[in-house]
Amino acid sequence: MNLTRSEARERAELISVDSYDVNLDLTRGDEVFGSTTVVRFSARQGASTFIDAVTAAVSRVTLNGVDLDPAEVSDGVRIQLPNLAATNELVVEADAFYMNTGEGLHRFVDPVDNEVYLYSQFEVPDSRRMFTVFEQPDLKATFRFTVTAPSHWDVISNSPTPEPVPAGSLEEGGKNATWSFEPTPRISSYITALIAGPYQSVRSELRSSDGRVIPLGVFARKSLMQHLDAENVFKLTRQGFEFYEAQFGTPYPFEKYDQLFVPEFNAGAMENAGAVTFLESYVFRSRVPDATVERRAITILHELAHMWFGDLVTMRWWNDLWLNESFAEFMSTLAAADATEFKQSWTTFASMEKAWAYRQDQLPTTHPIVAEIRDLEDVQVNFDGITYAKGASVLKQLVAWVGQDQFMAGVRQYFGKHAWGNTELKDLLSELEAASGRDLKGWSELWLETAGVNTLRPELEVDDDGVITSFAVLQSAVAEYPTLRPHRLAIGFYDSGEDGKLHRTHRVELDVDGERTDVAELVGRQRPDLLLLNDDDLAYAKIRLDPKSEHTAVRRLRDIAESLPRTLVWASAWDAARDGEIPARNYVELVLQNIGSESDSSVVQVLLRQLATTLAFYVAPADREAMTAAAADSLWELAAAAAPGSDSQLQFVKSFAGHAVTDEHLDTLAGLLSGDRTLEGLQIDADLRWELLTGLVAGGRLGEADIAAEAEKDATATGQLAAAMARAAIPTAEAKAAAWEAIVERTDMPNAAQRSAIVGFSRVHDSALLEPYAEKYFSSVREVWNTRTHEIAQQIVTGLYPSRLTTQATVDTTDAFLESLGDEAPSLRRLILESRDGVVRALKAQAADR
Structure with missing residues (x-):
């Protein structure tokens, strides 16, 4: 399954690909589909190479009119191509597997109406799971897709969707049809696409900078269409088109632009040329934080930028x-x-x-x-x-x-x-x-070409009147990555204004290089209340505050008027807590005392995540339970004090549900779920119900019967995923064992359900429930890596690592496993090393918190 760079370079020197004609038959059941590929390419006369094809079976391989024995030239992953001519035509007829891992051609059945939905995901090496292909980005070609599928489906690819024609005999009643797409421009195989099923769509169009009319489409499953705010997607798309065409000086390079929200997607989105696929969670069936709405907007613009940078070039x-x-x-x-x-x-x-x-x-x-x-x-x-x-x-x-x-x-x-x-x-x-x-x-x-992040600190002296007499920026690096880099950055001075807020009163922009950079233009100025290196966030570096600024930040963080400098101060404090430079409890206090005044939804979301990490990993274990309970108390107070119906109110309630540990907390969750307790402006919609219920499950108040009853009310794909998470969160040995078996020992769990179950499995109030699984993890992870697809294996390796067991024993067990692994699987080694680092960092932070 692996392809080395040297193999790819050698193959690119041997061949040049002209075109692919791909014929797909999607009417053959729920396990395999027919895939026939005709490839036309030139080659060095007499050379031999291989083409990629991950298949269930290969029935025919014909190279330049000569039939090759599939059993001899195909191993289910590659097909060997001997004795090539200067110009070649290859025909491969095969059966390929539908996937449930979010790789290749993924198949999903909607539990609402039992309709089948397909979508492709090919980055990095998975177009070979749908058709026969030279799977590397520099062998560009044109791609012509012909697809036979149920006639009530919509079929979308990189080229505009043609009118289907009936397929099969009259006796079949016209239940199937064939779509014959026009060839694409010359593109890489990983950005080709096929999305098929009874998707519904909203259509629009825009005019490109070169005068062309570009058709637009936004697609989702039938059962989600009522929640799809297509006009917002179109608005952002038009804004992005206008901005990018002006900035890039190049009109949009493709004929149409479809955006499709697809189920069980592994990433945020994928930049298939003219047919971008998105995580279905971006169709909001319940209220989400404004931060999530902004994240969707950034993702839409990110994928649109790829049409030029990545797809065109x-x-x-x-x-x-x-x-x-x-x-x-x-x-x-x-x-x-x-x-x-x-x-x-x-x-x-x-x-x-x-x-x-x-x-x-x-x-x-x-x-x-x-x-x-x-x-x-x-x-x-x-x-x-x-x-x-x-x-x-x-x-x-x-x-x-x-x-x-x-x-x-x-x-x-x-x-x-x-x-x-x-x-x-x-x-x-x-x-x-x-x-x-x-x-x-x-x-x-x-x-x-070098790794590591530098740290910048101010060094200043002032006279008795507070006037700066010397100022320098000091730069350091860790011993492992000692490179000192040039930085273009700004230094901001912040002082109190008439409104009591901290406003910027002076700014200087300069180049910083080497261990010490003197800043003469700041000499003679009055020392400010808050001095901020990297103001406007131009540089990439960790920032530390001088003692007076640190004092101001702790006391008056909420008073910083603008969101960006306030966020830079937050970031500095978080980094110091992660590094064990300040006690974790200080960071918890800083968040809880100031987050109620934070106006930016994304910042609130990040702070709440960091708060959860600090409580779970960085706080001294002896105090963790009490501090978590106190933090939950504060979060509920913040929710009650927030403006009714506000974004912060919603985020505080969600965070409270994740930290609820005492009987009183669980009583509050139960009251919200039943409707006996309310907060003005807070709507308990379907997704929030699941969060409340899962908090009650993790706390031991509710169990399987309650999960099943909620799942019956919410008989959707989203409901199924939420139920999988809740079941794995049941705090019993039996429930953890069942979750472990479903995730690790069986292989039939789809990617999205597995992801949800892993999150639920690790959600415990008492980490002793997870102790039996540390040994099981290290005894099974090598087989998981060797037998599962990359996405599934990576989910398990990272998600089930015993990170909640923040002890030296976990580090020692990890080290023993890594020693036994040796150089056998470098990518697996990397993932486990990263997880190990999380435990080492937690131990350091805990030591600083005592």
């Missing part, structure tokens, strides 16, 4: 995956802030994306942004905080360094020169150098 090999994702991440935030209602998106970026990046960059498995990708296994675990968030942060730093106008000018040249081709990092950097006049070789070496 594609990386040559997966070591430049970061550039695809970082560029889309940066551009989606820029577009949201400049072209939509989400003007605070850079605050969200600072609180969510950068927090992810800093966390990932401090793991023992951190890596340079430009990572060495030796094979497919490497890239599959590289969809991480470095590839997305650190890369986007560094691009933001680059834009600040070269200037946004110059950056975009280079990007426009890049698209103009490389449209429909494959590129490497040097191709983009050369255009940015030409546009900006900056030499980016040194910048690239320091920022893209």
